[in-house]
Amino acid sequence: MKLFLISNSGHPLYDWCKEDIADFVGRKVATFISAATSYDLNEYFERAKSVLEPLGIKLIHLDLSKKPELLVDRAEAFLVGGGNTHLLLSRLNNLKLISRIKSRVENGTLYVGLSAGANIAGPNILTTNDWNILGSTTFEGLGLVPFNINPHYVDPHEKKIFSGENRDERILEYLEFNDNPVVALEEQTYLEVSESQVRVGGQGKVKVFVKGKEPKEFQSGKSIAF
Numbered sequence: 682m683k684l685f686l687i688s689n690s691g692h693p694l695y696d697w698c699k700e701d702i703a704d705f706v707g708r709k710v711a712t713f714i715s716a717a718t719s720y721d722l723n724e725y726f727e728r729a730k731s732v733l734e735p736l737g738i739k740l741i742h743l744d745l746s747k748k749p750e751l752l753v754d755r756a757e758a759f760l761v762g763g764g765n766t767h768l769l770l771s772r773l774n775n776l777k778l779i780s781r782i783k784s785r786v787e788n789g790t791l792y793v794g795l796s797a798g799a800n801i802a803g804p805n806i807l808t809t810n811d812w813n814i815l816g817s818t819t820f821e822g823l824g825l826v827p828f829n830i831n832p833h834y835v836d837p838h839e840k841k842i843f844s845g846e847n848r849d850e851r852i853l854e855y856l857e858f859n860d861n862p863v864v865a866l867e868e869q870t871y872l873e874v875s876e877s878q879v880r881v882g883g884q885g886k887v888k889v890f891v892k893g894k895e896p897k898e899f900q901s902g903k904s905i906a907f
Contacts, residue, residue, distance in 0.1 A: 682786055682787055682789075682792070682825060682874070682875070682876060683705075683789075683791050683792070683873075683874065683875050684786070684791075684792040684793075684794065684802060684825060684826065684872075684873075684874040685701070685702065685705045685791075685792070685793045685794070685871060685872075685873055685874070686794050686798075686799035686802055686826075686830060686866075686871060686872040686874065687702075687793070687794065687795045687796070687798075687799060687832075687866075687870075687871040687883075688796060688799065688832035688833055688834070688866035688867065688868055688869065688870050688871065688883075688885075689763060689795045689796055689832075689868075689869070690763070690796065690833065690868060691868075691869070693732065694728055694729065694732050695729070695732050695733065695795075696732075697869050697883075697884065698869070698871065698883070699732055699733060699736055700736065701871065701882065701883075702733065702736075702738065702760070702793055703733070703736040703737060703738050705791065705793060705873070706738050706758050706760070706791060706793065708737075709757035709758040709791060710739045710740075710741060710756075710757050710758065711733075711738055711739065711740050711741070711757070711758040711759070711760040711791075711793070712740075712741055712742075712743050712752055712753070712756040712757075712758065712759050712760065713726050713729055713730070713740045713741065713742050713743060713760045713762065714743045714759060714760065714761040714762060714769075714773075714798070715729075715742065715743070715762050715764075716743070716745060716764075716768070716769050716772040716773060717761070717762055717763055717764025717765055717766065717768055717769035717796075717797040717798065718762065718764040718765075718768075719764065719765055719768055719814070722742075722744075722745070723742070725762060725764075726740070726742040729760070729762060733760075740760065745772060745776060749776060749778060750776070750777070750778060750781060753778055753781045753782055753785060754781060754785070756785055756790050757790060757791070758790060758791035758792070758793065759782060759785070759786070759790060759791065759792050759793065760793045760795075760798075761792070761793065761794045761795065761797070761798025761799075761801070762795055762797070762798055763795045763796035763797045763798060764796075764797050765797060765811045765812075765814060766796075766797040766800040766801065766806045766809040766811045767806070767809070767811055767812075767813045767814065767815060767817045767819075768814065768815060768817075769797045769798070769800075769801060770801050770806055770817070770819055770820075770822070771815060771817045771819055773801075774819050779823060782823060783823045783824065783825065786823070786825055787825070792825065796832045796833070797809070797811065799830045799832055799866075799872075800822070800829075800830050800832065801822045801823055802822060802823050802825045802826055802830065803822045803823075803824070803825075803826055803827075803828055803829040803830050803861070804821070804822055804824050804827070804828075804829060804861050805820045805821055805822050805829065805859075805861075806820050806822055806829075807820055807829065807855060807859070808829040808830065808831045808851075808852060808855055808863050809831075810831070810832070810833055825874075826874055826879075827861060827862070827907055828861055828862040828863060828864050828889075828907060829855075829859075829861055829862070829863045829864070830863075830864055830865075830866065831848065831852060831863055831864070831865040831866070832865075832866050833866075833867075833868055834848055834865035834866055834867050834868075834887075834888060835848060835867070836848075837849050837850075848865065849888075849890075849896065852865065852890045853890065856890060856891075856892045859892075860892055862889060862890060862891045862892070862907065863889075863890040864887055864888075864889050864890075864905070865887060865888045865889075865890065866885070866887050867885030867886055867887065868885060869883050869884040869885055870882070870883035870884065870885035870886065870887060870901070871883045872887070872905075878904045878905075878906075879904060879905040879906075879907065880902075880903070880904050880905075881899045881900065881901050881902065881903050881904070881905065882901055882902070883901055884901065885901070886898050886899060886900050886901070887899050887905070889905060
């Protein structure tokens with residue numbers, strides 16, 4: 682398996698990581714999954730297409746209304762866009778696409794996940810930052826990696842300014858009830874995952890939380906062992 686899991690936001694769309702995506706996808710046709718957006722799915726696809734096609738990436742849209750399982754079964758690469766993680770997972774589950782996508786990736790189809798798309802790659806989506814806007818009761822992810830993702834990570838804030846829980850505290854609460862590690866990615870940071878390693882890339886760092894251990898930070902260029 683080969684995965685590219687990205688913590689992304691900002692404008693222009695994919696500006697900081699578009700060349701990295703192009704290098705990862707290469708000459709393969711990428712099936713773009715826009716299902717995480719709560720707005721216009723086709724408009725999201727067209728925006729992504731306008732950014733990535735000039736770099737040589739050919740995109741086709743996974744239209745959820747037109748037998749998407751056929752495109753999934755033929756996909757050479759998946760590019761799963763950001764948005765709301767609960768909405769993305771719910772839509773893919775409703776169309777029974779989760780097991781199909783998982784099987785394709787396990788058999789060599791490339792997987793690029795941006796934010797919400799990265800979230801669903803792990804065992805579950807319980808460490809997403811997104812609100813459960815549709816009241817979904819589905820939380821199990823693709824299980825392609827043995828750790829959860831927490832994108833858009835920020836270091837703990839000063840409690841004098843805001844006394845609410847910081848991101849570290851929320852992740853540690855998760856680990857009170859769950860055993861799988863959590864990898865928190867700062868903005869504009871990614872993980873490149875293969876069978877043999879997990880490598881950090883991009884402009885920030887990641888912080889790895891393992892139950893019963895002190896969190897560890899990894900800078901861009903470093904590898905993480907699980």
